[in-house]
Amino acid sequence: AQTPFRLLVRGTDGGERFLDGFDFIADCSGSYRGDYANWSGIGGMSAPGERSLRGSGRIWSTIPDILGADRERFAGKRTLVVGAGMSAATVLRNLAELSKQEAATKALWAARKGDGPFKVIEDDVLPQRKELCLMGNSAARGEMPCIEYSGGACVKALEPSTGGALRITLETQEGERTEEVDEFIGCCGYRPDMSLYSELQVHTCYASDGPIKLAATLIGGSGDCLKQVAAGADALKNPEPGFFILGHKSYGRSSAFLLKIGHEQVRTVLDEISPISEQSSL
Template sequence: MEDSLRLAIIGAGPIGLELALGAVQRGIKVQVFERAQTVGGHVEGWQFVHLFSPWSMNMSEEAKLVLKELGPLPDEGAFPTGRELVDSYLAPLARVIQQSSNCEGLHFGTEVVTVGRGALLKSESIGGGDVQMPKGKPLCEKQRRETPFRLLVRQAHGSGEERYLEGFDFVADCSGFYASNLSNWAGKGGTPALGERALRSANRIFTTIPDVLGIHRERFAGKKCLVVGAGMSAATTVRNLVELSKTEKNTEVTFLTRSAGDPYSVIADDVLPQRKILSEISNRASKGEVPNVTYLGGAAIREIKQAADGRLRVAVERSSDGSVENSAFEVDEVVCCVGYRPDTSIYEELQVHQCYASNGPMKLAATLIGGSGDCLAQVSAGVDALKNPEPGFFILGGKSYGRKSSFLLKIGHDQVRSVLDSLVPGPAT
């Protein structure tokens, strides 16, 4: 139909593709933009990691209906790796979407640089209302909600050629956050440690989970390594290094967290056994009960610098009983698993109300305050929490949680349903 709604989706990951599938089924014209050359660009970065949630929590009912026509579905009780998530779920989902007459294109190797709204400035048409123009100046657009979105895109690899694409009624940013350039800083108070910026620019330190037992094995085998962080990425890295030390002599780990005591809360009857195992191993390591692991709790990195022999000298500050203790040591590798922050530059010219603590959209962030420590206890906040002051612009998936790491794919599937129902009410056709 000529008057079909048009939707631009940023990111061809798990949530971007779920949204694209639901949209084309409802008659919405869709274009998907993915910076990587394949689906699930961020997932490729942790393809060797097993999810601690089973397939049953990572597949939507809508996707299963179309994928079962292509062949057997994955075992819902199995725990997939990132590689299996891409090959068995995301890639076939993308093929189904591309076959729809409502799909205007899945653009790989294409980065969305920024999103605007016609000729409107960020400061104009507050809340979508009439534009108040100075006397004698032409009125370019009347209201934000009536003005189509305009995307500046560029070739992510090669020439970097730029172009504008216009005429979108809605835009959904599903671009995620798992990337080296989006990692938080490892220094005190979340600021860069001295020397950290240069070492990150030189790719000398890891800011995503290294494939310790695979392609990065030689960098860690028989070496001393520092792991910073107290999330599941850090726990995964510590566990893998401990496993490596069983067959590679002299492999040693220093495990550093900003809080003292047990770094992880263990849920007694956790329905996700892999999560419980990771938490328990890390807590035992913090008590000195795991061979080849030294624990530094209540600590912060002051400086990281590279010595002449290529090793890294790390200066650490620890606080205890009001006193501060400084120390330094050398390691071969540093892995900073300290979380990620969303790239907000994409929508800096739109009217988006961001949380001052998490950088996520404010309405959704408000619903997450004081939530349960168990990410499984989450429920979808509904479409109203996903709306921004910018009419028709949505931030979905992991990026919608800002710096919070408790997002689950099942929540993203709920987000997709609620947004689609708000755009085209009624069941999918």
């Protein structure tokens, strides 16, 4: 950057101050945050009531510790799980495990996909992923008594009910239905917080919210996330000189990020800026 970057930072006590004089900034703040989770409503919008319930902490938008610290909120209770990715499968597996200890533990699983929501890779090099996919498809077929599957469903509305429960309205293939549950877990993915660079020249992808150069590279790459290779320095550059978005945040809404790619991104950027830093210090 021709003019050094200035950061507004907030301490744990809530106090704010400026930090000045940065020639380079790498935003590695990730995207797994409950306040930047995608909404559960139709078309990706927040369902009526969802925003206020999330803001109050009444519903979940990250994966709770069902078998540990958060066990009491789920043991012997009925939980609505929304989504059809690995996060949803992980939550369902943990609820099924809890039901072995607390038989009254139940899950209602709502997903936009129909039967068999997971594609199983027979020779998957990640056996845990294959196990989750098989478990999810088994649940969708009605083979797990503790899980009721509602395919082709979207959340239409949420509201508090009596006794601390939640009343959820679902739009399903058979029509509208209302369910009473004790807990709600949205597993609909995450998006990056772009407020840090809202006043900088950063060109983001209209679909993923990730940096456009890297997003274009990912679209043209292999569909198998395990076969990814680092994109190189040019793909990590933005129109704003000296500003980089690295790690999971660089993939925007995509869940295909691998930690090894993040490590390679950091090494690539350090190699890119080291000669510039050395020259400017002379």
